[in-house]
Structure formats: structure tokens, C-alpha cells
Amino acid sequence: MLRNSDHGFGAITIALHWTIAALILGLMLIGFVMRRMEIDPVLQFSLYQWHKSFGFTALGLAFLRTGWWLVERSPQSLPSLSAVEDDAARFTHLMLIALSTLVPLAGWAVASASTLDIPSFYFNLVVIPHLPLPKSEVSEAFWAFAHAMLAYVMLAIVAIHTAAALYHHIVRRDSALRRMLRSKAGAGGADIVAKGK
């Protein structure tokens, strides 16, 4: 039940998927509020620190997810997928795996390159050292831009990924979404067809 099977995802993959998904959406929201809205400076400072702590959490889980994705088998594609759809899905998943690591790494780079030199005090528990990057206005601006752009790209892909999942669930009525919701050993094509009817 913990491991993936040929027909479905195990509990580890499912837990990582939804935890990282929640973190990504929460981080996007915090990031938007702290950067794009006029808010109280005390709240803004706090949001930055929460963003960093949750961001490092997301980075750690994304590394785990990537490692797990590399060593663990993936369930077979749904039989209803065309070759193009299958390729598109694989590419989207690959991008999400990569961006879930790159976006927080770029965020870490922002904190590291900033001339403000604000320590990353992970949930006020442990100081996470800065990356060895030059500290300058230019360097900080570059990484801030990269962090934001990568995040927007990831948000767009998350939207595509979500739309595809809903399309499969609502229109095609296959198990694409369901199999990421519940670990079910042996859940296969037969189940999908039955639900579809």
C-alpha cells in the first residue's frame, strides 16, 4: 500500500503529491500577498519568514519526491490516453517535478544574494545557511526575477495539470484523479470502465 503498483499510486506518492501541492499553493498565495499588496510592514516581515520556512519545507519534500520518482516505478498510463496525451502528461509531470525543486532553490538564492542578509531561521528553530552567492543589488534582483518567473511558469503548469485531472474525472470519467486520491491495490482499467458507465 505504501509503494506504487502497476495500476495505482501508493500512500507515499499520494502523501508527497498532496502535501507538496498544498505547500506550493500556500506559498504562491503568501508570495503574492507579501510582494504585491500594500500590507502592514510587520505582517509583511512575518510573511516573508513564513514563506521561507514553508519554502524550505517544500524544497525538502521536492527532493524526496524527485528521489522517490526516480527510484520507484510509476503506474502504467491510463489505457484511454492517446500517445500525444501520454507524452503531454509525462512532460507536464516532469516539469512539475523539476520546478518544484527549482522554484524554492531560486527562492533560497534570493535570500542568499540579498544585501539585507536576513538569516533564514527555519520556523525559528535552526538557521539555514545562505547559498554561496555574491551579495549585491544586481544579484538579488536577478534571483528575485528568476524566482518569480519560475513560480509563474509552475503556476501555469499546475493550472494545466489541474484542468487535465478535472477533465479526466468529469468528462472522461476515468481514474486519473481518483488514483491520486486513494491508494488502491489492483485498481485498474476494469474499475475505470465500470465507473465510466
Added chain:
Amino acid sequence: MIAVRQLALKVLLPLALAATAAPAAARAPALADAAGNYRIARSSVIRFNVPQVGGGGGIAGQFTRFTGAFRIDGRNVQRSSVEFTLYPDSVRARERRVEDFLRSSAVFDTASFQTVTFRSTRVTQTGPDTATIEGALTARGKTRRERFSVALTDWNRRTISFTIRGNIRRAPYGMDVGTPIYSNVVSFDMNISGVRR
């Protein structure tokens, strides 16, 4: 409610007191010689530092605009006194973003509170050329008893100079933003010069 924050006032007084009393003999000038009224010279330097977790520079800066006066009582140093007014809008730090943050409602809230004041209540000589000044420090509308240590550094007929140090906890003044990344304790290191009036 006292609306102004007082900073260095009480420090100055004890210093003068100490200088004139016991240390006077050793340092040549007699306390009575230093007795008098002084205004705090613009050349005085008021530095502060807020240490940060994990080492590093912390938030360091200075205030460039302030006024004040002190009186050294030649007969009874304990009766010396100091009054000091600081304009936090004049804060200077490593970069503009830090200065703006310090001026904002997160810290000094200079839009609502233009001054920080200090009014000494007691001067205690602690050595031939050292003293402790206690007094009321008012910042952001809150007044608390604070203490500074004073050391006489230079003295002639017209001017007198002190080094004044003190550690102030900022949270009671409603300036706890950034803790615990940045220390609650702000250390002040001042070189105060008085010009005889």
C-alpha cells in the same frame, strides 16, 4: 502619556558627575571645574546595533539628528541631570530599505511619533570617571525606566565628552518586529560631547 523617546540623556549626567567627583583628582580636573550646563553637540555620535541570529552584522545604524542638554552639579554629582531628544526619522543604516523599515509603523512609526526622549531621574557615580544614569525613556508613546553607563573620555574648560552605553529591550516599546531573528536587545554605543553654555 509621554510621546517622545529619550535616549542618551541620563547617560550624560552620571558621566559628568563621576568625572567631577572622585576621578577628578586623578585626572586633574576637579569636579567643580566641570560643573555647569552643557548642550549636546551635533558632533556627538549615536550608534546602535541589533544582533542577528547565527552571527553576522545585525542591524547597525545611527541617528544623526538629536538635541539635548545636561547639567553637572559640582557639589553633588547625584543631582546632575540630562535631557535628550532624538529624531528617529534621521536614522541612517546600511541601506535605504532598512532605514525605511525602521521609520515605518513596524518600528519607530515616525509618522505618528516624531521623537524619542530621555529624561534622567538618577545619576550614580560608579568609579572615578564612570557613572550610571537612570531615567525615563519614551518611545512610541511608551515610557520605561532605562539605564545607561557613562564613562568620561575627555574634558577641558569648554567641552566634555563621554562614552555612553546601554542595552534596551525593544519589545516593551512595541518594536518587537523581527524577533527572534533579530535580538530583542538593542545595544547603544554613543559618543556624546557637551559644549558649555
